[in-house]
Amino acid sequence: MQDRATNNLLRSIPSVDRLLSDHLFEEIKKRYSDEIVKRMVRLALDELREEIREGRAGPAECTVEALAARAWRTALSRVGPRVRTVINATGVVVHTNLGRSPLSKKVADRISRVALSYSNLEYDLERGRRGERNSHLRMLMQELTGAQAALAVNNNAAAVLLALSTLAEGREVIVSRGELIEIGGSFRIPEVMARSGAVLKEVGTTNRTHPRDYTDAVGEHTALILKVHTSNYRIVGFTREVGLEELVGIGREKGIPTMMDLGSGCLTDLSAYGLAEETTVQEVLAKGVDVVTFSGDKLLGGPQAGIIAGRADLIERMRTNQLARALRMDKLTLAALEATLEEYTRPEGPFAGIPTLEMIARPRELLEEAALLLCQSIRDRTGDRCEVTIEQGVGRVGGGALPMSDLPGPRVVIRPRHVSAARLEKGLREGDPPVICLVKEDAVMMDPRTLLRDQVSLLPQLVAKVFDGETDHRG
């Protein structure tokens, strides 16, 4: 039963027509169609009635002003832009939840040029007839990696699916038990294998797989020997894995093609930056592997993509598989991928033009300088409301790449005096633009490695704003 006060309040709510004729609704009507505005107002009113019944709203929420503001909020959350840019202060360079690799201005410009016009996506300008979507990419990949051929699809999961479906549908694929990985919760080798129609043939044990395990497993149903980069973990201790050369040797002896799911798709030597263990695409191909698959947006530093490179006859079979049509890359991504790969052909190398690589390689002096500036300007803006120091920490490559490699560097550590670190983190996360930081115990940490361009200068005011919005209590 509703009491009389509740009923009165419900009755006092202005009607939709009354609201829409009020000048306070002029702004929202300029931004959205009549139909959308009406829907947003109705939704806002439903929400208000609900709150009144639960005793969470009173007369102040029933005014035209309050309802105009509520309708705006409803519209923003339901039909406003959802994907926003954020500041990544975590120090995790290829952060899967934050969109992995940011692109350079130059690459973004290439996307926008192709977006704004018609293009020769599938048109051969020389011959004046239908062309092939992947032809330019194929040449670039040939020059950069020594691959005979290459094909690009939506992401690496799609690349693995297409390769397995093409090369091994209804037949067996031999994989070591130590490599049956899961990446980011939704990519699992056994499940992708099942989807592709290939039959998984596990060999060896979790920690040790020997050449004879592969040799013994080859039979009349074997289609492929697959090696998978254990991107996000390492098996250490009493271990044995069969190296690529050995695997290629076994494959050749038995007449079975070999494939490697490389994951990260590193095209350049990162050993100078303390990341020695990553095998490049070129190295994998030079060892004679027939097909290699990798992501475009991990260590390659480009857009979301999956690239398949290797033997021309096998890649051609994949290209003409019906699945390829369903998994193919769109023109904007293709433009971005091309522009990213072109950075690898520059005389100065790819580090300057690819933000992901630039951040991994960012010199210590630059990081120290940014940390110092950030620390000092946060102090200036926040006074005695927090303690700000610089401590040494470690960033990560992330994205399921190089799990054992640290990226050591300075971190700005903020310890609020009157509110909890969790409250500061939340305030920053809900700011405009949102800032994503790590929290440890009583401190919020900012790693300058993953800050782009002018973001160092934005952060102090964003921190101060959180404190300004806080009353002085811990909560």
Ligand SMILES: *Cc1c(COP(=O)(O)O)cnc(C)c1O
């Ligand atoms: C990241 C990764 C994948 C999945 O790649 P996406 O581009 O995210 O689809 C597959 N295999 C390995 C080894 C990986 O590291």
